[in-house]
Amino acid sequence: MTNTELPTVNGTSAFVPGPATPYQGDIARYWNAEARPVNLRLGDVDGLYHHHYGIGAVDHAALGDVEDSEYEKKLIAELHRLESAQAELLLDHLGPIGPEDTLVDAGCGRGGSSVMAHQRFGCKVEGVTLSSTQADFGNKRAKELGIESHVHAQVCNMLDTPFEKGSIAASWNNESSMYVDLDDLMAEHSRFLRVGGRYVTITGCWNPKYGQPSKWVSQINAHFECNIHSRREYLKAMADNRLVPQAVIDLTPDTLPYWELRATSSLVTGIEEAFIESYRDGSFQYVLIAADRV
Numbered sequence: 001m002t003n004t005e006l007p008t009v010n011g012t013s014a015f016v017p018g019p020a021t022p023y024q025g026d027i028a029r030y031w032n033a034e035a036r037p038v039n040l041r042l043g044d045v046d047g048l049y050h051h052h053y054g055i056g057a058v059d060h061a062a063l064g065d066v067e068d069s070e071y072e073k074k075l076i077a078e079l080h081r082l083e084s085a086q087a088e089l090l091l092d093h094l095g096p097i098g099p100e101d102t103l104v105d106a107g108c109g110r111g112g113s114s115v116m117a118h119q120r121f122g123c124k125v126e127g128v129t130l131s132s133t134q135a136d137f138g139n140k141r142a143k144e145l146g147i148e149s150h151v152h153a154q155v156c157n158m159l160d161t162p163f164e165k166g167s168i169a170a171s172w173n174n175e176s177s178m179y180v181d182l183d184d185l186m187a188e189h190s191r192f193l194r195v196g197g198r199y200v201t202i203t204g205c206w207n208p209k210y211g212q213p214s215k216w217v218s219q220i221n222a223h224f225e226c227n228i229h230s231r232r233e234y235l236k237a238m239a240d241n242r243l244v245p246q247a248v249i250d251l252t253p254d255t256l257p258y259w260e261l262r263a264t265s266s267l268v269t270g271i272e273e274a275f276i277e278s279y280r281d282g283s284f285q286y287v288l289i290a291a292d293r294v
């Protein structure tokens with residue numbers, strides 16, 4: 001990581017981490033500026049702020065009548081329920097975790113998954129993000145919840161973290177691996193995970209069976225300034241870095257109801273069609289991969 005040297009403070013040199021590449025600087029700016037209602041209003045439902053998508057069947061009984069004055073509020077709560085269900089599924093795959101363990105949330109966003117992990121396991125969670133706005137937001141939420149001794153976010157490149165070799169019980173990327181080289185990413189998880197530790201990713205990936213990234217995948221990349229990898233690249237990067245897959249789950253059918261519901265809401269962002277069409281034509285898949293560090 002490059003560091004910017006600042007004038008000495010009280011005789012001690014002060015350093016602030018700078019982005020490792022110009023691309024990472026762009027991504028930090030992107031997330032520092034992000035304030036989409038679809039993320040903030042969903043997070044306001046119960047104080048868990050996510051930047052990922054949902055899974056599971058829509059509860060039409062809970063939504064009620066579309067003509068009802070409360071319908072939009074119920075729709076937002078339902079989308080949020082499906083996003084939290086996605087994070088619960090990720091946590092289900094972390095294996096046995098105890099209060100003495102430390103987990104790493106790589107690309108932690110506003111920290112919703114980190115909070116959920118602490119609430120489930122009582123463990124410590126270290127989140128890393130390129131965005132200072134997100135890290136500040138996550139740390140403020142942790143303080144409001146009184147869990148700042150256990151849930152902490154920092155501005156840090158997930159390819160070059162300060163965590164000691166073999167010190168981490170489990171780690172994950174929840175929709176954050178499309179911003180980095182996968183070989184570099186898996187090498188870093190493999191370094192800080194203890195032998196027997198667990199790595200989990202939930203991600204969108206292009207399907208090698210389709211041939212090449214479809215126009216919809218290219219549209220998603222342009223929308224988020226990311227670089228979606230193929231399913232094959234994930235498995236290869238894991239195999240090359242002592243991460244042995246224990247579960248590969250195709251969540252595509254489980255995420256489509258979320259997108260179809262979201263497309264009917266007032267909070268649409270314009271990217272809904274690309275997700276729905278690419279999931280339907282088979283060019284793009286939503287997957288969970290859980291791997292053991294051997």
Ligand SMILES: C[S@@+](CC[C@H](N)C(=O)[O-])C[C@H]1O[C@@H](n2cnc3c(N)ncnc32)[C@H](O)[C@@H]1O
Pocket residue numbers: 024027028031049050051052106107108109110111112113128129130131134156157158159173174175176179180
């Ligand atoms: C779509 S958000 C996902 C946030 C979170 N995992 C969640 O589920 O709510 C992508 C996140 O990846 C982070 N990110 C992208 N590249 C990164 C890098 N090189 N190091 C650390 N974080 C990174 C961004 O800062 C952002 O927080």
Ligand SMILES: CC(C)=CCC/C(C)=C/COP(=O)(O)OP(=O)(O)O
Pocket residue numbers: 036038039050051052053175176178203204220224226228269271
């Ligand atoms: C599955 C893929 C390819 C994800 C790309 C990464 C990403 C931007 C995830 C959602 O973030 P968000 O919650 O901020 O997005 P939105 O505003 O669309 O809800």
Ligand SMILES: [Mg+2]
Pocket residue numbers: 038039050051052053
């Ligand atoms: Mg969102």
